Amino acid sequence: MNYFLHIFIISCIYIPPILGFNLVFGRGKLLHFGQTALGLAGAYGIWASFMLFHFPFLLSLLIGAACALCMALVLTWLSLRLDNDGLGVMSIALHLAILAVVLNSDRFTRGALGIPGIPRPLLLQSLPAYALLCAMIAVCWIIFMLIIERGKLRRNLQALAENHWHAEAIGVNRRWVYTIAFLISALGALTANVIFVPYMALLSPSDYGFPAMILNVMMVVAGGPGRVWGVVCAIFLLMGLHEGLRFLSLPAEMLGPTRLLLFGTILFIAVYFRRETLFPPERKV
Amino acid sequence: MQLFSNGLIAGSLAALIAGGLALVYGTLGVFNLALGQMVLAGGYATWWLHQNVGLSLPISIVGGIAIGAAISWMTFEIFIRPFYKRHRFLPLVTTISLSMILDALILLLFEERPRSILASMKDMRIILGASISTEQIMLILITCLLLAFFAFILHCTAFGRKLRAVVQNDFAAMSLGIPVGTLHRLIFIGSGVLAACAGIFIGIDQNLSPLLAFPLTIKAYAAVIAGGKGNFWGAVTCAYIIAFLEQLVVGIRWFGLFYIPAGYQDTVALVFIILFLLFKPAGLFGSQTRTA
Numbered sequence: 061m062n063y064f065l066h067i068f069i070i071s072c073i074y075i076p077p078i079l080g081f082n083l084v085f086g087r088g089k090l091l092h093f094g095q096t097a098l099g100l101a102g103a104y105g106i107w108a109s110f111m112l113f114h115f116p117f118l119l120s121l122l123i124g125a126a127c128a129l130c131m132a133l134v135l136t137w138l139s140l141r142l143d144n145d146g147l148g149v150m151s152i153a154l155h156l157a158i159l160a161v162v163l164n165s166d167r168f169t170r171g172a173l174g175i176p177g178i179p180r181p182l183l184l185q186s187l188p189a190y191a192l193l194c195a196m197i198a199v200c201w202i203i204f205m206l207i208i209e210r211g212k213l214r215r216n217l218q219a220l221a222e223n224h225w226h227a228e229a230i231g232v233n234r235r236w237v238y239t240i241a242f243l244i245s246a247l248g249a250l251t252a253n254v255i256f257v258p259y260m261a262l263l264s265p266s267d268y269g270f271p272a273m274i275l276n277v278m279m280v281v282a283g284g285p286g287r288v289w290g291v292v293c294a295i296f297l298l299m300g301l302h303e304g305l306r307f308l309s310l311p312a313e314m315l316g317p318t319r320l321l322l323f324g325t326i327l328f329i330a331v332y333f334r335r336e337t338l339f340p341p342e343r344k345v
Numbered sequence: 346m347q348l349f350s351n352g353l354i355a356g357s358l359a360a361l362i363a364g365g366l367a368l369v370y371g372t373l374g375v376f377n378l379a380l381g382q383m384v385l386a387g388g389y390a391t392w393w394l395h396q397n398v399g400l401s402l403p404i405s406i407v408g409g410i411a412i413g414a415a416i417s418w419m420t421f422e423i424f425i426r427p428f429y430k431r432h433r434f435l436p437l438v439t440t441i442s443l444s445m446i447l448d449a450l451i452l453l454l455f456e457e458r459p460r461s462i463l464a465s466m467k468d469m470r471i472i473l474g475a476s477i478s479t480e481q482i483m484l485i486l487i488t489c490l491l492l493a494f495f496a497f498i499l500h501c502t503a504f505g506r507k508l509r510a511v512v513q514n515d516f517a518a519m520s521l522g523i524p525v526g527t528l529h530r531l532i533f534i535g536s537g538v539l540a541a542c543a544g545i546f547i548g549i550d551q552n553l554s555p556l557l558a559f560p561l562t563i564k565a566y567a568a569v570i571a572g573g574k575g576n577f578w579g580a581v582t583c584a585y586i587i588a589f590l591e592q593l594v595v596g597i598r599w600f601g602l603f604y605i606p607a608g609y610q611d612t613v614a615l616v617f618i619i620l621f622l623l624f625k626p627a628g629l630f631g632s633q634t635r636t637a
Binding site: 091137138141142143144145146148149150152153154156157160161163164270274277281313314316317318319320321323324325327328331332335336338339 | 376424427428431432433434435437438439441442443444445446448449450452453456457559560563566567570574606608609611612615616618619622623626
């Protein structure tokens, strides 16, 4: 039972950042892979301030928010300056650069060792209590994204995704729309890291590597880019699969590669079946 | 002088990968994010043929290149061709899935520990005060030869003229009877062969490790983007610039006070490229074109 609760909690934690990523990548068709970098910046901003420098939690939260939002602004700037494919590669470069800084700044981040012993709040010591909190946050995020889906931001993002020249010609402010979308995405990443790290009791840079970034992409592609409910279902299914693979009686050194192989194949199949909707061709009159 | 020779070695390796990529981007307009894994596949195949099967080094190298070419051909047929005509960004995602599959296969077949194609100690020489091995001199020379060969093909042959025509406009080239599909395939396989050569160089000069794949890909793409996308010579030049920059960053005593730790070597180069592109998004040799 506890194992299912664990999968449920992890899936709920994934909902805010993935729905944020879905808004930018799935709806806005901005090919960026920097979602994990947003989470990484936010997580180290909060938990390094709190655990290593002993700042009050609220101040640490503000520092984390500032780090994640600054990163979002850099990604927005890149998205406005570069072509979509250039943005894709450069967002990965940004992610690698931040990861390298985290791994090499032992004094500020404890490097590859990570930051252990992060406490859970007093009222959330039990697993069901934590699951309840995560479920509430996930539901709030789903409602928030459904509201956005019905609003002007989604329409503007979609118009910019189809043809940004035409959208700007009818008064859509590209800079503003992208900034808001990336900031929402950063807020999702920050929310997840406020609850994920105390749950694991450890902030480890290995949780923010290449596989984490690929998992984000896969959840959006498999769920249907831009679809809120589809992505939520994909999160639960893929997390179930991700964790369920532990039950296979494989040696430890084979588990990682087998997971990579399986997820790579799933991603390819998902893209194959979503090839019409992932990047739809421009409409022409 | 040592910094210069290190930069030359790293730059030669990056130029080999980035040059092929620039051609692929110029003709197909797609990014292949499994490139680092294709580099490693060529290196690991050579290591396996030489160290496990026991073939001589030249035959192993030919075998490694052939396996690299076969992998890039399969990549083109399965992960690129069904997608790139629909939308040029689709291969970027399909090649991410390929990178995961290749990563998994490399880990399952060759494990995570470092592998070196040459088990023996390297023969080091001192040239103009810089310490450099025979293998590294060979790497620099062979890269120069390969780039010169590419330049000759590209600029002095009928085949090169067709290639450049396809790079400029594939529909116009098709209307002139140039077999565009075949050329796309050949260019992709050519870039795979260059990648396999780079993997073999890594295996001979250093150690092969699955962890190398992604940074290799990103650095090569940084060179392609900074050089002006699709510009072969721009990519080659920027590959050398990035390599020299990396060496300078960690090799110089800054303001006479401190050295930047070697762990930041990759980071500083990537951040520099990101900042550079923010101010000149078309790249060093690209031209900004207006579209609507």
